[in-house]
Amino acid sequence: MLDPWAIKLMNSPLKACAQILKTKDVKPDQVTISGFGMGLLAFLALCMNWYIMALFFILVNRIMDGLDGALARLTETTDAGGFLDICLDFIFYSAVVAGFALSDPQNNALAAAFLLFGFVGTGTSFLSFAVMARKHGLKSPAYPHKALYYIGGLTEGTETILFFVIICIFSDHFPVFAYLFAFLCLITTITRVLSGYATLKEVEKNNTKMIL
Secondary structure (H helix, E strand, O other): OOHHHHHHHHHHHHHHHHHHHHHOOOOHHHHHHHHHHHHHHHHHHHHOOOHHHHHHHHHHHHHHHHHHHHHHHHOOOOHHHHHHHHHHHHHHHHHHHHHHHHHOHHHHHHHHHHHHHHHHHHHHHHHHHHHHHHHOOOOOOOOOOOOOOOOOOOOOHHHHHHHHHHHHHOHHHHHHHHHHHHHHHHHHHHHHHHHHHHHHHHHHHHHHHHHO
16 A cells, blocks of 8 residues: 555665666675575564564565665566565565564464464465466556566555564564454455456456457
8 A cells, every 4th residue: 555655765765776786796686585584584583582683684674675676677677586576575574473473472373373364365365466467468557667466455565564663663562463464464355356356357358358
């Protein structure tokens, strides 16, 4: 929901940093993998209950996630790079939740499991529609430079980052925030499934008319 606004805000600084990396011959995939490494450090920090340190690594990971795309647009965008980026993103998201579960299993594990349930819903609805959209040649007007079709929702990347910031700062209240965000993820999943299904049915209907 907030992603279009966040992209506009971060576009200029990310592009400036990408220009510097380009002069150093840094590759987008290198940035992607390095950012994922920061995400794994966040997971380890969470397991050790070092929440502020974990927040630092989380924010670095998210900055590098935007930076690899900006660098790719200045050099060369590839399907392999887009695939790598989206895979490591989803692993990172789940790793943060797992880190909180392991940091305090007695209090956090059940809420973390429910949150992962919500994440699976948003992730599968997002990726499933992206595959079908690619098959039909659909383009997202809001995210024309993305490797995949980004179907909108109540909980997108920006909302997830804000959620991670909140749970790192108020770590003692993780279960409450986790249940709340999981509920919002379920709403996102439902709206994506309904809108995605309706969109694809309309596309197939129009294609059938064209054939006839």
